[in-house]
Amino acid sequence: MKRLVVQNLHADVAGREILHGISFEVAPGEIHAIMGPNGSGKSTLAHAIMGRPGTTITSGSIVVDGVELAHLPAYARAKAGLFLGLQHPVEVPGVHLVEALQAAMPTRSAGDISTSLASAAEAIGLNVGLLSRSLNVGLSGGERKRSEIVQLEVLRSSVALLDEIDSGLDVDALAAIGRHLSAAVTDPTWKLSVLAITHFRRLLDVLTPDVIHVLVDGKLVDVGGPELVSVLEAEGYAKYRTVSADPFAI
Amino acid sequence: MSPTNLAAPTEGPKWLVDLRGRAAVEAASLEAPSATEELWRYSPINDLNLQDFETVEAPTSPTLAQATLDRLVGERAATVVLVDGYCSSITSPGLPEGVTVSCDSEVVPTGIPSYRSHLDALHDALTPALITVDVPSGVTVSSPIVILHELVQHHALTAPWLVVRLGAGASARVVEIAVGGGTTLTLSSSQFEVGSGAHLRHVAVQLASPLAWHLARQVATVDRDATFESFSVGLGGAYDRVHTEVTITGSGGSSKLRSLYLGTDNQVHDIRTVQDHAAPHTTSDLLCKGAVADSATSVYTGTIKIRNGAIRSDAVQNNHNLVLGEHARAESVPNLDIQENDVRCAHGSTVGPVDEEQRYYLESRGIEPEVAERLLVTGFFEDALDQLPISEVAPLVREVLSARLSSTLGVEVNHG
DSSP, rough: OOOEEEEEEEEEEEEEEEEEEEEEETTTEEEEEOOOOOOHHHHHHHHHHHOOOOOOEEEEEEEETTTEEOOOOOOHHHHHTTTESSSSOOOOEEEEEEHHHHHHHHHHHHHHHHHHHHHHHHTTTTOGGGSSEETTOOOOHHHHHHHHHHHHHHHSSEEEESSSSSTTOOOOHHHHHHHHHHHHOOOOTTTOOEEESSSSSHHHHHHHHHHEEEEEEEEEEEEEEHHHHHHHHHHHHHHGSSSSSSSTTT | OOOOOOOOOOSSHHHHHHHHHHHHHHHHOOOOOTSGGGTTTSSOOOOOOGOOOOEEESSOOOOSHHHHHTTTSSSOOOEEEEHHHHHHHHETTTTTTTOOSSSSSOOOOSOOOEEEEHHHHHHHHHHHEEEEEEEETBOOOOSEEEEEEEEESTTTTOOEEEEEOOOOOOOEEEEEEEEESSSOOOOOOHHHHTTOOOOOEEEEEEOOOOOEEEEEEEEEEOOOOEEEEEEEEEEOEEEEEEEEEEEETTOEEEEEEEEEEEEEETOEEEEEEEEEEEESEEEEEEEEEEETTTTTTTEEEEEEOTTOHHHEEEEEEEEEEOOSSOEEEEEEEEEEEESSSOOEEEEEEESSSHHHHHHHHHHTOOOOOHHHHHHHHHHHHHHTTTTSSOGGGGGHHHHHHHHHHHHHHOOOOOOO
């Protein structure tokens, strides 16, 4: 139950400023979506908040539960309650999921973590047998996304940043993930905060957002309620663009 | 290196005494190896001074052998303990009928050619005994046959020699373990003849002292539809060299070679491989993985050779190196010698620190950087250890590797 407050965030990648002053706030138990065209800086925003090496915050602040995170490395931000569900979770040969989660939560036993993993996997329809493999090795795109949600459940992070969690998922998997996240958000003992980055409305059909932010060219240019999804779908992002508008952008 | 007047052992069957004499003459006429040769490029061979070593005239008793054997799990079909190359004991409680494990074979091994290298000739001139493992056609030895080679005497030059022969359709698993030693020089030779349709699995674990020079030569011939799997683990030694040459002589034959090494301090691990396809429809699959920390060096040079007529051959060679220290370095040199058209060859090589994406992924779960690094390095080795063809050795290898990784990475490393 923690609040994420991002203020005037500027971030560079390879010496080029991608985010030009982003501010928003997600309260415990709220679902926010960030929508925007390709190349608008959506993934950079997720990585800037999580603390990816190579994504440099030049100014601004990221506060979770009153603690400033902008200067901290990724693992410390995770310990403060942030979770990033990656768009393309990498394979980590030779490292097993239970081993990784035990390293993340040294006070919990491997047996206890295995039990939690198995029940979370079963609930979300991920073959429990896959949990004994090396992290993501040999998993399909959809299985990797389910595994990300399973990890979120076991870690019980306060704020979930989800980068295109809907890509590569079939309808059933998407529905299962939507159900799970919605339950975590409304669970009075968890009150997960979600920042979902997505191109498409299909995720937002199964995970109803409280607030939608529109990110174009590294700036938040509009904000609204769930009704904004239909508007964006009908009209696209062209009206938000001031320079070099791409007529083919959706 | 300089010329030597090392005293040769005198015991053994007549053919061996004769062979030593011939090899000694040839050794004297062959040039000592030099790092200017491609075969020894990047190696510290120029620092090897044979005058620093002496041959062992009388074997002593083993001291580490039993403790090492105790770390292997399961039954053993036979156990040979060598001390400084001499046969100390053979126990063979579980050998099927017809299978022999011997230290005094009267049968002259076939295929001893004219020597091309000084050290190969020197090995045969100085070897105290030939250990033979013979598995007749159609016989399966289900438990491993273990050859434990303990180095005891300081400044000893030892030259252990192993020949393993499998008849048609036979199957066996052979483990070689080297332990002990101070400033010692080992020239070891292991030869494998895998008969048609036979299946030989081999694991060599080198745990010699950090002052030891350990030069191993492994040569295998693989006949029609036969399979040779070999996994070498290099953890000990100041200079650890494993030269492996596998020639597939029969159609449908295959080889699967794995090497794993961890270098710390000033260690040098030097892996040379030849995947020689001399018959059509043959496959070879090689993966060599290692990590170097501190000021350690690794050298991998591997050749895929596909001879004229070896059509539809399929060869894979991969070498992956983790470089964990600013002063550590890894050399990786693939070579292809392809004399046939209708073949498939693939090779890949990586040299570098742990993957940044993998590290970020783990850190984004709340794992501290040094723990993430430890997990990734351990995982790098685990991924290969999962492929050990003789699982009875896994606990021993994991124990030594974990201890080494813990001290290298400065954190406790637990397996399993």
